[in-house]
Amino acid sequence: MKYSRKDGFKQYDSVSQATNKFLLHLKKINLGYEYVNYKKSINRVLYENIISNIDRPNSDLSAMDGYAVYAEKTFGASSNNPAILKLIGSSKINDENKIFISKSESLFLPTGAKMPRGPNAIVMLEYVKKINNSEIEIIRSVSPSENIIKKGEDFTKGNILIKSGKFIKPKDLAVFTSLNKIKIKVSIKPKISVLSTGDELIEPSNIKNTKKILNINGHVIQSMINDFGGDSIDLGICKDDESDIKNKIKLALSSSDALVISAGSSVGPKDNIPEIINSLGKPGLIVHGVSMKPSSPTGLGFINNKPIIVLPGYPVSAFIAFFVFGKILISTLLKSSNKIITQKAKITRSVSTI
Numbered sequence: 001m002k003y004s005r006k007d008g009f010k011q012y013d014s015v016s017q018a019t020n021k022f023l024l025h026l027k028k029i030n031l032g033y034e035y036v037n038y039k040k041s042i043n044r045v046l047y048e049n050i051i052s053n054i055d056r057p058n059s060d061l062s063a064m065d066g067y068a069v070y071a072e073k074t075f076g077a078s079s080n081n082p083a084i085l086k087l088i089g090s091s092k093i094n095d096e097n098k099i100f101i102s103k104s105e106s107l108f109l110p111t112g113a114k115m116p117r118g119p120n121a122i123v124m125l126e127y128v129k130k131i132n133n134s135e136i137e138i139i140r141s142v143s144p145s146e147n148i149i150k151k152g153e154d155f156t157k158g159n160i161l162i163k164s165g166k167f168i169k170p171k172d173l174a175v176f177t178s179l180n181k182i183k184i185k186v187s188i189k190p191k192i193s194v195l196s197t198g199d200e201l202i203e204p205s206n207i208k209n210t211k212k213i214l215n216i217n218g219h220v221i222q223s224m225i226n227d228f229g230g231d232s233i234d235l236g237i238c239k240d241d242e243s244d245i246k247n248k249i250k251l252a253l254s255s256s257d258a259l260v261i262s263a264g265s266s267v268g269p270k271d272n273i274p275e276i277i278n279s280l281g282k283p284g285l286i287v288h289g290v291s292m293k294p295s296s297p298t299g300l301g302f303i304n305n306k307p308i309i310v311l312p313g314y315p316v317s318a319f320i321a322f323f324v325f326g327k328i329l330i331s332t333l334l335k336s337s338n339k340i341i342t343q344k345a346k347i348t349r350s351v352s353t354i
Helices: 015-026 172-178 216-228 242-255 273-280 315-333
Strands: 033-037 066-069 083-090 105-109 121-124 128-132 135-138 160-162 183-187 191-197 231-238 258-262 283-288 299-303 306-311
Touching: 015 283, 015 299, 015 306, 015 315, 066 083, 066 135, 160 172, 191 216, 191 242, 216 231, 216 258, 216 315, 231 242, 242 258, 242 273, 258 315, 273 283, 273 299, 273 306, 306 315
Parallel strands: 083 105, 191 231, 191 258, 258 306
Antiparallel strands: 033 183, 066 105, 066 121, 083 135, 128 135, 283 299, 299 306
């Protein structure tokens, strides 16, 4: 994009147009993947589908402490008319229970124990009374499959349990541990440098200098990068000196995957960032000026395949621009499936231009 500050903003791209131009180049970048221990995978982006290689559970299980029975032998049972069955013993939670139980018999099972062959229901402990060590009476009927966790009820072999592109959350560790999956394939986090420009800026530690402006943008944008799933790199403050800015940009391009520059994106006398970017590599700025308020001076570009976002200096404008385009940048580099949720609304009063 040929650009001169004297031209001003000759045209503005809509947010969707700017996004499409940005994505056209952005989708060509692949940062790859790495393996991490499942305990350290929280908030990383999954690089591949997690597919079950087992049925879970791998057999029918008792969902309650109770007695394995044939449901039809309990039909009509009540406290006044209990069903009486033989008790052939009890099982432990890790027993295989390959024995066959006849219709006149029952077997005590703890919660999670495997069902024996034959019975098709569990009568809860509360509805059974032991007559002696070899007989029980049942005072409540059960239906077939009642209180049984069926084989494959959680998931079956071949199921996609977690899709690639998902941010991993604590509940997903239950799936990893169920599959005994220790190493998780995740997208490499993009390293994104943040450079704040302006002669007027100081860091918070120098707050006594009341003639200067605190570097708010740099610190907030770094936090947003980390929150969106990237790793931020603080390049600090750079004065409005073309040579210094060029050197900082070259440093960022050599040490990070992308660069965010705060301020210098408009058409004022010191707003030379667009010209500098275009001088350092192709294609340079592909978007300069977006039809959004605030944040219209936003710029998007690439220097030799490294993405660059140029933000307005006004904090609210910078934050909104980065919320829109920074999220697109990071989610695309991470190959994340997260979508930005938008909602149309009608304002009820006029809003001043920012």
